Amino acid sequence: MPDSITSKLSTEYENLHIGIALYDPESGTILDANERLESLFGYATAELRELSIETYSANTYSLSEADFIDRLRTSAAGSSHQFSWRVKRADGELIWVQIQLSQTSDDDEYVLAEIRDVTEDYNTGHREELFWRILRHNLRNKANTLMGYSEFVTVNAETDELSDAAEKIESCATELGTLTESIKQIQYAVEQADSQRITRDATTAVREIIDEVTATYPSAEISLEEREQMWVTVDEGFRYALTQALENAIVHSETEAPVVTVVIGPSPNTGRVEIRIQDRNPLISETEIESIYTRNEVTNTSHGSGVGLFVMKWCIESLGGELTFERRAPRGNTVYFYLPPQESPHRSS
Numbered sequence: 582m583p584d585s586i587t588s589k590l591s592t593e594y595e596n597l598h599i600g601i602a603l604y605d606p607e608s609g610t611i612l613d614a615n616e617r618l619e620s621l622f623g624y625a626t627a628e629l630r631e632l633s634i635e636t637y638s639a640n641t642y643s644l645s646e647a648d649f650i651d652r653l654r655t656s657a658a659g660s661s662h663q664f665s666w667r668v669k670r671a672d673g674e675l676i677w678v679q680i681q682l683s684q685t686s687d688d689d690e691y692v693l694a695e696i697r698d699v700t701e702d703y704n705t706g707h708r709e710e711l712f713w714r715i716l717r718h719n720l721r722n723k724a725n726t727l728m729g730y731s732e733f734v735t736v737n738a739e740t741d742e743l744s745d746a747a748e749k750i751e752s753c754a755t756e757l758g759t760l761t762e763s764i765k766q767i768q769y770a771v772e773q774a775d776s777q778r779i780t781r782d783a784t785t786a787v788r789e790i791i792d793e794v795t796a797t798y799p800s801a802e803i804s805l806e807e808r809e810q811m812w813v814t815v816d817e818g819f820r821y822a823l824t825q826a827l828e829n830a831i832v833h834s835e836t837e838a839p840v841v842t843v844v845i846g847p848s849p850n851t852g853r854v855e856i857r858i859q860d861r862n863p864l865i866s867e868t869e870i871e872s873i874y875t876r877n878e879v880t881n882t883s884h885g886s887g888v889g890l891f892v893m894k895w896c897i898e899s900l901g902g903e904l905t906f907e908r909r910a911p912r913g914n915t916v917y918f919y920l921p922p923q924e925s926p927h928r929s930s
Contacts, residue, residue, distance in 0.1 A: 589613045600678075600696035602629075603685070606657035609634045609650040612691065621678070621698055623671030639667040639675045656682035657690045665699070677703040727754035778816040778900075780923045783807075783845050783854055786815050787823065791843065794827045801831045801839045808846030811854045812923040818896035822904075823856070825889050826916045830860035848919055853902075856918040864908045893918075 590613045594601045600618030602611050611629040619625055622637055629637075634646040644666065652662045662682040669675055681695040731751035738744040784807045791803050813819075830841045841860050848855040873890045893916070894904045902920040909915060 590615060600694075602694040602696060604653050604682075604692040604694055606650070606653040606690065606692050609646065609653060618696060621670075621676075621696060622668060623674075628671075637669055639669045652682055653692050656692045657684055659684055665703075676700045724754045727751075778814050780812055780926050781815050782925075783811045783813045783856065783920075786813065786819070787843060787845060787856060790820055790823045791827065794824060794831070798828075798831050798839070800837060801841060803827065803841045803843065806842070806844045808844065811845065811847065812925050813854045813920045814900055814923055816900070818899050822893045822896035822918065823858075825893050826858045826918075829889055830858060830862065830914075830916075833862045834860065835862065847922070851919070852922065854920040854922050856920070858916040858918075859913065861913050863912060864910065865906060865914050867908070870906050
């Protein structure tokens with residue numbers, strides 16, 4: 582630690598509702614802190630100046646003091662960092678915080694840390710994860726149980742009526758089993774895994790997914806038209822959404838060779854990236870479309886045929902986009918993905 586403190590926080594930081602600390606990037610020492618940080622960590626600023634990072638870090642956390650200092654030093658060089666850290670307060674309580682590191686405007690190259698308590702958000706996330714796991718596990722197990730019993734009844738059925746009933750049970754069990762994959766997709770969209778998102782040429786990203794779907798449904802004819810080259814941010818959720826849209830267009834076709842058209846270009850109204858998926862199928866019911874935009878109580882007459890449309894909606898919205906539908910009488914549906922346009926990553930600065 583330096584013999585004297587040569588840099589202190591400005592007084593306006595005392596009025597903030599987030600913790601602010603000024604770090605020496607070489608030693609990892611806190612040079613100054615506001616009252617909110619003192620309350621958060623449970624130490625007075627004078628005490629914090631004497632503590633190592635290890636002292637107020639949970640020893641059950643995988644990242645080390647060396648990792649923290651390394652981020653301080655790269656931040657001092659101009660690279661901003663945001664990450665989660667588990668803090669051990671003065672009273673021994675463990676809390677989760679989100680830390681944003683940035684270079685100060687001073688010539689001393691100290692690092693400013695903005696520190697927020699995210700313990701409740703973190704705990705909520707874990708409860709949600711547990712919910713998703715239990716839901717997926719139970720659905721899969723119950724579906725397997727139903728299928729096992731339905732097969733037994735089918736084999737041992739003594740009447741056609743009983744055999745038909747067993748087949749219907751097996752069909753429902755199969756549909757129930759597919760819900761586990763849809764739940765997995767929705768879970769991904771809800772969690773919004775920013776770290777796995779990349780900027781790509783929209784046509785290239787879409788073509789790869791079309792190739793995957795075509796391999797699964799070789800009788801389908803899927804054409805792709807690019808009206809203008811555009812770039813979008815994509816992730817696994819994008820793949821889920823587009824795959825769902827293409828598969829819906831194929832499996833609901835009444836022909837042996839379904840025809841699907843995909844068009845990519847700028848939205849004429851907003852300039853957003855518009856990805857249009859067109860089919861020649863019977864119209865999607867208005868009830869099914871309305872069910873994903875309203876929060877009314879779900880009933881047997883309003884739930885639609887599944888959660889596929891919910892998957893598309895949640896995944897696209899997780900990317901900052903929008904999902905809309907057009908019913909083209911007498912036949913045909915168009916699904917629209919609207920996504921924020923991005924600059925090409927290859928564009929020269």
